Amino acid sequence: MSVPLTYSFLRYLAAKKSVDDRALNWQVWQRLVGALPDATPEQPLRILEVGAGIGSMVERLLAGDILTHATYTAIDMEPTLLAEARRRLTQWAVEQGFQVRENGSGQLHLRRAGHHVTVETEAIDAALFIDREHGQRTWDLLIGQAFLDLIDVRTALPRLCSLVRPGGLLYFPITFDGGTVFQPEGDAAFDRAIEVCYHQTMDQRVLDGKPSGDSRTGRRLFAHLRTAGVDVLAAGSSDWVVFAGADGYPADEEYFLHAIIHTIGAALTGHPQLDAERLGAWVAQRHAQIERGALVYIAHQLDVLACVAAPTEERQRGKY
Numbered sequence: 001m002s003v004p005l006t007y008s009f010l011r012y013l014a015a016k017k018s019v020d021d022r023a024l025n026w027q028v029w030q031r032l033v034g035a036l037p038d039a040t041p042e043q044p045l046r047i048l049e050v051g052a053g054i055g056s057m058v059e060r061l062l063a064g065d066i067l068t069h070a071t072y073t074a075i076d077m078e079p080t081l082l083a084e085a086r087r088r089l090t091q092w093a094v095e096q097g098f099q100v101r102e103n104g105s106g107q108l109h110l111r112r113a114g115h116h117v118t119v120e121t122e123a124i125d126a127a128l129f130i131d132r133e134h135g136q137r138t139w140d141l142l143i144g145q146a147f148l149d150l151i152d153v154r155t156a157l158p159r160l161c162s163l164v165r166p167g168g169l170l171y172f173p174i175t176f177d178g179g180t181v182f183q184p185e186g187d188a189a190f191d192r193a194i195e196v197c198y199h200q201t202m203d204q205r206v207l208d209g210k211p212s213g214d215s216r217t218g219r220r221l222f223a224h225l226r227t228a229g230v231d232v233l234a235a236g237s238s239d240w241v242v243f244a245g246a247d248g249y250p251a252d253e254e255y256f257l258h259a260i261i262h263t264i265g266a267a268l269t270g271h272p273q274l275d276a277e278r279l280g281a282w283v284a285q286r287h288a289q290i291e292r293g294a295l296v297y298i299a300h301q302l303d304v305l306a307c308v309a310a311p312t313e314e315r316q317r318g319k320y
């Protein structure tokens with residue numbers, strides 16, 4: 001594939017799925033699966049996903065046969081991503097033998113023997129959603145995948161926790177944690193400068209006048225959760241490792257890599273500490289390495305599973 005002339009965030013998220021599938025920490029995943037309460041038709045599991053994108057996580061949970069009876073609320077600020085989530089999920093579910101019906105309120109009902117999962121999507125900023133739902137509804141499980149590193153965790157996390165019932169779970173996979181590595185090394189000092197300056201752009205991101213992002217969110221999450229009064233149940237690394245095998249890069253990961261290099265180049269254009277010509281040459285060289293199947297990309301991330309303090313009797317029963 002030649003270097004794309006334009007980029008689509010939607011295609012990037014679709015290409016990211018196979019990278020995430022490899023990266024997810026299975027010890028944390030197994031702990032999540034084991035900690036989920038039993039669901040019944042009368043008491044379906046209530047799941048809220050913030051920053052759900054094109055719905056990769058709900059599809060993964062269904063594919064793993066982890067959801068039998070559930071209502072899944074997926075929110076994201078981008079309506080086009082949620083429209084794609086509904087399209088993808090419908091197509092996938094039909095292929096898997098689910099009966100899929102959309103009701104008048106736009107909820108998708110996915111039914112198969114022993115399974116009934118309702119998926120509702122809403123295009124809304126997470127902060128507005130929390131304001132509206134605080135004190136109204138709670139969920140058994142809140143998921144934020146590749147999401148916390150984009151927001152002001154310090155202020156948002158306690159508010160997100162308030163949407164989870166006592167004893168409920170929080171699952172934050174693919175949380176960026178301050179490591180961006182490319183191989184082969186070029187000029188090591190310049191590679192390092194690129195990494196430092198790129199992480200700085202995440203740390204200094206401001207949206208609507210508020211800080212929004214932290215390149216070390218993963219490691220800092222432990223302290224943020226403690227401050228919010230939430231126990232960490234499991235944590236582990238979920239690094240992205242993208243490389244070409246004998247048949248090249250898997251799935252659409254070549255596009256994924258071009259999009260990563262494009263994003264870094266765009267974020268650093270005009271950076272006062274980087275020479276513009278050298279940056280341009282670095283970006284061109286990395287794209288060329290992707291075309292040859294030579295580029296290896298590693299991003300350090302963490303998966304964290306936590307639990308809002310449970311009533312004493314549930315703790316004594318040892319569920320958590």
Ligand SMILES: C[S@@+](CC[C@H](N)C(=O)[O-])C[C@H]1O[C@@H](n2cnc3c(N)ncnc32)[C@H](O)[C@@H]1O
Nearest residue numbers: 013051052053056076077078124125126145146
């Ligand atoms: C890196 S993407 C991850 C998407 C998806 N969780 C995944 O892993 O494939 C982050 C997502 O969060 C959404 N997002 C960012 N800030 C948001 C906010 N304040 N409220 C709602 N969604 C937000 C973006 O639109 C985007 O879809």
